[in-house]
Amino acid sequence: MKRILITGASRGIGRAIAAKLAAPDVTLLLHGRDTVALAETCEAVGSSCAGVVKLIHDLATEKGVTNLIAQVGDEPLHVLINNAGILLDEDKSALRITPKIFDATLRTNTLGPLLVAEAFLPFLEKSDAPRIVNVSSGGGQLADGADGWAPAYCISKTALNGVTSQLAAALPKFAINSVCPGWVRTDMGGSSATRSVEEGASGIVWLAADAPQNETGKFWRDRKVIPW
Numbered sequence: 001m002k003r004i005l006i007t008g009a010s011r012g013i014g015r016a017i018a019a020k021l022a023a024p025d026v027t028l029l030l031h032g033r034d035t036v037a038l039a040e041t042c043e044a045v046g047s048s049c050a051g052v053v054k055l056i057h058d059l060a061t062e063k064g065v066t067n068l069i070a071q072v073g074d075e076p077l078h079v080l081i082n083n084a085g086i087l088l089d090e091d092k093s094a095l096r097i098t099p100k101i102f103d104a105t106l107r108t109n110t111l112g113p114l115l116v117a118e119a120f121l122p123f124l125e126k127s128d129a130p131r132i133v134n135v136s137s138g139g140g141q142l143a144d145g146a147d148g149w150a151p152a153y154c155i156s157k158t159a160l161n162g163v164t165s166q167l168a169a170a171l172p173k174f175a176i177n178s179v180c181p182g183w184v185r186t187d188m189g190g191s192s193a194t195r196s197v198e199e200g201a202s203g204i205v206w207l208a209a210d211a212p213q214n215e216t217g218k219f220w221r222d223r224k225v226i227p228w
Helices: 012-021 035-046 062-072 099-119 151-170 197-209
Strands: 002-006 026-031 051-055 079-082 131-135 175-179 219-221
Touching: 002 012, 012 026, 012 035, 012 197, 026 035, 035 051, 051 062, 062 099, 079 099, 079 197, 099 151, 131 151, 131 197, 151 175, 175 197, 197 219
Parallel strands: 002 026, 002 079, 026 051, 079 131, 131 175, 175 219
Antiparallel strands: none
8 A cells, every 4th residue: 555645735736646646555645734625635536545634734844744743643655745835925026035935935845845854754764665756846947047036936946956956865765856847727827827737747746656766866847857
């Protein structure tokens, strides 16, 4: 029986990931902060998999992560998908980022995934082929330079890519990767985005379930490695 933890599974890409990974031999551990929306995700995928565990916690704090572990238990964890993320409306200009905006964004988008990965390390190590997938963004790439859009969000994803690289170096037996889902039609991406949530989830699901285990420490889009 495989256990997969997906953060940010209430809606959008997270819900699509859950739907694609639901299977009779899989238990899904689904995290979200919107109780109603998360319940809808659990109901939608529950009949397709071995079991669903609903998790409502703030993963940007050590207490929230500790509470999450207490609810999940100590069985092996095979895949961790760090999908939860925020983009604040006030995140408009690098010259006007307030400490509050910057702190809130990095806590959720960067520190949260690191805390969860550290906390669940003992359970991932019980798997024969543990995987961590960090959902990043092309906005975090340094290769092409910044364009001024959502600077705090983009910086948080650049830092998340750094977390991926460091974890991959520290855990060579794991498959740990970042992935850009593209511009997706979600509450964050908006209705003009070019990809559906299913298309956005596709590369994430591939890294979680089908990519070679020796592919690690890389940044992906559409199953191809892209520059950091």
